[in-house]
Amino acid sequence: MPKIYIILVLFFISSFAFAQSLQVSGKITDEKGDPLIGASVIEKGTNNGTTANGNGAYSLSVTYSNATLIVTYVGYNKIEKEINGASTLNFALSDATILSQVTVVGSRNLNRSSTDTPVPVDVIDIREITTKQGQLDVNQLLQFAAPSFNSNRQTGSDGADHVDPASLRGLGPDQTLVLINGKRRHQSSLVNLFGTRGRGNTGTDLNAIPAAAIERIEILRDGAAAQYGSDAIAGVINIVLKESVNQLTANVNAGIFKAKYRFDDKKYDGLNYNVNLNYGLAIAKKGFINVTADYNFRDHTNRANSVASESDLARRRFGDPKINNAAVYYNAKIPIGRRIQVYSFGGFNERKGDAYAWTRFPDDDRNIPSVYPDGFDPLITSKISDRAVTAGIRGVWKSWDIDLSNTYGFNKFHFGVENSLNRSLGELSQTSFDAGGFQLAQNVSNLNVTRFYKGIMEGLNVAFGGELRTERYKIFAGERPSYYNYNPEFPGGSQGFPGYSPTDATSKSRSNVGAYADVEADLTKQFLIDAAVRFESYSDFGSTLNGKVGLRYKVTDALAIRGAVSTGFRAPSLAQKYFNSTFTNFVNGEAVEVLLANNNSAVTKALGIPKLKQETSQNASLGFTFTPASRLSITVDGYYVKVKNRVVLTGQFSDDDDEIGDLLKTLRVGKAQFFTNALSYTTTKGVDIIVAHSAPVGMGRLSTTFAANFNWMDLGPVNTSPKLAGKEDIYFDDRERRFVLASAPPSKVNLTFDYTVDKFSVMLRIIRFGEVRLTNWDYEVDTYKSRVQSDVTLNYRLTKQFSLSVGGSNILNVYPDKSSPALTESGGSWDPVQMGYNGAFFFTRLGFRF
Incomplete structure (x- = not known):
């Protein structure tokens, strides 16, 4: 074992030895003075806690004299109090009302916390992690905070x-x-076509939501289609917006990458900076509106390999795109009497970016030397508009909690191309183009009805409801020079990214209606069971019925076993059904025109490709939670997910194919690919492990967390049409299989030490990414060996109003293994794997709170 790990393990163990504490005791009752037996008491910011005994009494050793205690009990309002050095502190909890109940993803019980659900739920405090790490957007924050979450920046994609x-x-x-806030978020209108992550998939643009607007993020690591609807095969991410009032918070963040591989002599690039403001205004007695404004800038990085000769390069510009990202979000609730409230939340995001496309060198037949004597590096520009709004009313009628809402979401992606040309126009070609784009609109009407029965068994929660969802997807054409070929002797369209033509344009819609029922019962104080069933009917894919059963058994006060089995369903997105485009791909450094044909095209019909059908899944999980000491918790959860008829993007059929070769030549493209249910099944098996410990050490407190994800994926046989029998290696070849298998490293291990002394804290984090293997254009395996990244952050609270953080991510400037740029998918020395290819990032952050 390397010395650094020995030292860290010893440091972890030593934290037990220096424990010092302050004893606090008291009694927990209801408003009438009756004891609340089993009420939970937790020291805030730690896993240190206890429960009240048969008389409602508790006793707890805390770390600091100013520690804050959080007291909860099913059916009652949560209370937080700072002890202020007191050795005795009593709590009187009031009955929960509609305005104070909190939904935790994974349970329909409005009174249940994330720690006693039958499935694993991570709750990530955004304020805590934004103070301790340099990442500024939600995807990168979660990439380094949650081991089972993976997101990599891509280039050339x-x-x-x-x-x-x-x-x-x-x-x-x-x-x-x-x-x-528990309501379905719309997806992005983008379908991912290149890169190692999300190939052929549509997803949700988390970076449209500013981190400064978020209170916490809940990650349900289990299949939940029966509870929340289709798409929840892997799990659910619930983003909870801030509700604070009468407090202004502001942050100024800045950071820059240390450049290791560049053509020029620049030592640093990729400047990032962020400015955000958040303020909440109280309305009526318990109402509020909380508003966040956020601006984030990210400049280009360039990691084209300066060591390689030009003949070895596919690109002279390879790195992060430039991004200008602005957002305004709000969250509001207004009470109408004691038992009814209206609420609304949402916001808009505007993003402009430009990304490097593949280089056209001076002697490239796609270049015009009189226009670009040195060749050119096209820029693919974007204008992304994203907006969403939810409005609803919630009330209590005869102990039934009724929630009626409507959510509208919209995402538009408009492409442009700069520093380019249309070769078929010759020297008269313009150099900037409007390339068109696509958009997705979604409207969801939702009704949820819930009731909690305290007197049945040890507590019974009943929930049911329905949902109506409509979606519309459009592709709109670019200007004529962006896609048109004016001279058949040369390639047409804007180089770098050919625009969408009128033949690509489409407008399609569908609707979906669903209904669910959910029963959650504490059969005894030790045994919880949760059962859910959901029916959904799509206008284009028919009906489905899915179910889930979850169990949690408390063996002792310290040990609980939990598990669940469920089925799932995902209808192919409208983009997967109807997207079509002609684009330029590079195979062994050579440009090839590729047609991505939609499921109803002449190409797919010629090959006998069947209509897309839904994916179905079977999920199972089993694990335990163990608290052997007041400041130590251990959770281990194994999982199994089998997805049948998985939708993927196929390999590329060439114009010499005996079935469609002549058709492709007529269409003036060299290759064609499409979306199909190519994989008969995939099975994913894995385990999540989280160990958390907190204890006094010296004059401060040390919090130590070990979090790891290990996963194994297998791919089943390839589904082909009769006309393509024997062509499975083209239909879904080894390159495509490797892209699916590389959706996440086979392991990601995160070890974090967070030490706090009064106003000063230091965080050390070490992350190990497992080995990733991809197949290059020569159909040889590129191996990206395991890598370890080290992060350090120092934070000092200057006053109650000001705090300063400085630190670095990947401070040892570690990169993945290099590959040949001409053979990778990205055209650079690295595909977007593991920790990425940008190297060390150094940052500073100034926080204000008034």
């Missing part, structure tokens, strides 16, 4: 350069459902 694909447990981005 067209639209995916501007919208980072993300996934849970190595499954597809479209197999994770995203909620905001």
Whole structure:
């Protein structure tokens, strides 16, 4: 074992030895003074806690004299109090009302916490992690905070350069459902075509939601289609917006990458900076409106390999795109009497970016030397508009909690091309183009009805409801020079990214209606069972019925076993059904025109490709939670997910194919590919392990967390049409199989030490990414060996109003293994794997709170 790991393990163990504490005791009762037996008491910011005994009494050793205690009990309002050095502290909890109940993803019980659900739920405090790490957007924050979450920035991937694909447990981005305040979030209109993550999938653009607007993020690591609807095969991410009032918070963040591989002599590039403001205003007695404004800028990085000769290069510009990202979000609730409230939340995001496309060198037949004597590097520009709004009313009628809402979401992706030309226009060609784009609109009407029965068994929660969802997808054409060929002797359209033509344009819609029922019962104080069933009917895919059963058994006060089995369903997105385009791909450094034909095209009909059908899944999980000491918790959860008829993007059929070769030549394209249910099944097996410990050490407190994900994926046989029998290696070849298998590293291990002394804290984080293997254009395996990244952050609270953080991510400037740029998917020395290819990032952050 390397010395650094020995030292860290010893440091972890030593934290037990220096424990010092302050004893606090008291009694927990209801408003009438009756004891609340089993009420939970937790020291805030730690896993240190206890429960009240038969008389409602508790006793707890805390770390600091100013520690804050959180007291909860099913059916009652949560209370937080700072002890202020007191050794005795009593709590009187009031009955929960509609305005104070909190929904935790994974349970319909409005009074249940994330720690006692039958399935694993991670709750990530955004304020805590934004203070301790340099990442500024939600995808990158979660990439380094949650081991089962994976998101890599990509380059040379067209639209995916501007919208980072993300996934849970190595499954597809479209197999994770995203909620905001418990309501379904719309997906991006983008379908990912290139890169190693999310190939052929649509996903949700998490970076459209500013981190400064978020209170916490809940990640349900289990299949939940029966509870929340289709797409929740891998799990659910619930983003909870801030509700704070009478407090202004502001942050100024800045960071820059240390450049190791560049053509020029620049030592640093990729400047990032962020400015955000958040303020909440109280309305009436318990109402509020909380508003966030956020601006984030990210400049280009360039990691084209300066060591290689030009003949070895596919690109002179290879790195992050430039992004300008602005957003305004709000969250509001207004009470109408004691038992009714109206609420609304949402916001808009505007993003402009430009990303490097593949280089056209001076002697390239796609270049015009009189226009670009040195060749040119096209820029693919984007203008992304994203907006969403939810409005609803919630009330209590005869103990039934009724929630009626409507959510509208819209995402538009408009492409442009700069520093380019249309070769078929010759020297008269313009150099900038409007390339068209696509958009997706979604409307969801939702009714949820819930009731909690305290007197049945040890507590029974009943929930049911329905949902109506409509979606519309459009592709709109670019200007004529962006796609048209004016001279058949030369390639037409804008180089770097050919625009969408009128033949690509489409407008399609569908609707979906669903209904669910959910029963959750504490049969005894030790045994919880949860059962859910959901029916859905799509206008284009028919009906489905899915179920889930979850169990949690408390063996002792310290040990609980939990598990679940469920089925799932995902209808192919409208983009997967109807997207079509002609684009330029590079195979062994050579440009090839590729047709991506939709499921109803002449090409797919000529090959006998069947209509897309839904994916179905079977999920199972089993694990335990163990608290052997007051400041130590251990959770281990194994999982199994089998997805049948998985939708993927096929390999590329060439114009010499005996079935469609002549057709492709007529269409003036060299290759064609399409979306199909190519994989008969995939099976993903894995385990999540989280160990958390907190204890006094010296004059401060040390919090130590070990979090790891290990996963294994197998791919089943390839489904082909009769006309393509024997062509499975083209239909879904080894390159495509490797892309699916590389959706996540086979392991990701995160070891974090967070030490706090009064106003000062230091965080050390070490992350190990497992080995990733991809197949290059020569159909040889590129191996990206395991890598370890080290992060350090120092934080000092200057006053109650000001705090300063400085630090670095990947401070040892570690990169993945290099590959040949001409043979990789990205055209650079690295595909977007593991921790990425940008190297060390150094940052500073100034926080204000008034």
